[in-house]
Amino acid sequence: KVITIDQSPIGKTPRSNPATYTSVFTFIRDLFALTTEAKLRGYRSGRFSFNVKGGRCERCHGGGVLKIEMHFLPNVYITCPECKGRRYNQEALEIHYKDKNIYEVLDMTVDEALAFFENIPMIKNKLKVLSDVGLGYIKLGQSATTLSGGEAQRIKLSTELSRKSTGKTLYILDEPTTGLHFDDVKKLLGVLMALVDKGNTVIVIEHNFDVIKSADHIIDLGPEGGDDGGEVVATGAPEELAKNKKSYTGQYLKKVLRA
Template identity: 65%
Template sequence: HFLPDVYVTCEQCKGKRYNRETLEVKWKGRSIADVLAMSVDEALGLFRNLPVIARHLQTVSDVGLGYVRLGQPAPTLSGGEAQRVKLASELSKRATGRTFYILDEPTTGLHFDDIRKLLSVLERLVASGNTVLVIEHNLDVVKTADWIIDLGPEGGDGGGTVVVAGPPEIVAVHAQSYTGAFLAEVLGIERTLAPARRARSTRPRERIKAGA
């Protein structure tokens, strides 16, 4: 058995993690501890007139992480959040137009408005000449793909086969694609044939989105 981590608040700094001399230094009435306690969007308002800082904060906000605190420990981020932090870091670098990005379900836990922001970022990457591959179950993301590879027809040992590959409109009308059945509803496309209904879960199979 292992004891869980124990955190004890420092009596001197009261958990602010800086000594008294450092905390006495303030900018616009805020110490470094005050700034680190702010969310990305809050800090963006504070540093709006400092382009070097504001540009990086805006990028983090654009990938749907405007709610994250600047001083939030990295281990507390979810897998999707950590991926988007890395994506924001990549976006802050000088664009080469020759990068291949692979993202594994980056929309997990995101509100639709944040998903829309993330899609805008991915579109920017593709427009710059990069290739973006996304493993995703969210149909709002899947329908925007340039090319879909539908793996299945089942999960586990019953999967691993490319059922259909092509633009969303092609996948949506493929008779053997379970993904296509769900996608057709989202796109408003009428299917002439439908795959046999499974007795198990009707959750869409895994999809991959790639833009080039």
């Protein structure tokens, strides 16, 4: 099969977030429903969803924000004055897993949640993949509208990685290093290499030389950009491209390989 992982948003409203997109929130809600207090009150996992009636704040319908339509201008979102952005009503927030309620869990970063749910494999495994692709700093309940294209792409990548690997899959990624720190690029490369080691093929459209020098095979398009490009200038392994005097990429790659 072929999977294209682009930089389009994981959702178009503040209601979408990394926890819901990766499905890890389903397991978290189930966990809250298993607590003693939730059982005594007869709360099921749906009580901890901000998308349905029951545990959500009815003023903002679980969005945490209120939308103000500006007619000829973009809509404006303000924090809900009733739940103060917490999405849930008081009854739902009274249920705790360990010492955290459902809102406080959504307010955790991926790395914080990874430590918090260390003994819950179904949750831990999904969070670990998010951390492995360099997203340990984002919050589980962070609005999709505040995520960059690069972050959205890596959330999609982590979702694919958390599924059972069948091998023989072609992954296509468009500039996945956008906005990444050097250390996070290394993490991303480790994930991509792991995909290849499992029998998959990864095609990356990229200009980052840390990625280019790590490739098994490079196709250099050019010679210039825009209307003056579009031709295959050179192909081959990084070492072969570095010897090609017609390739601008190759000349810069030569310096990178020497370093």
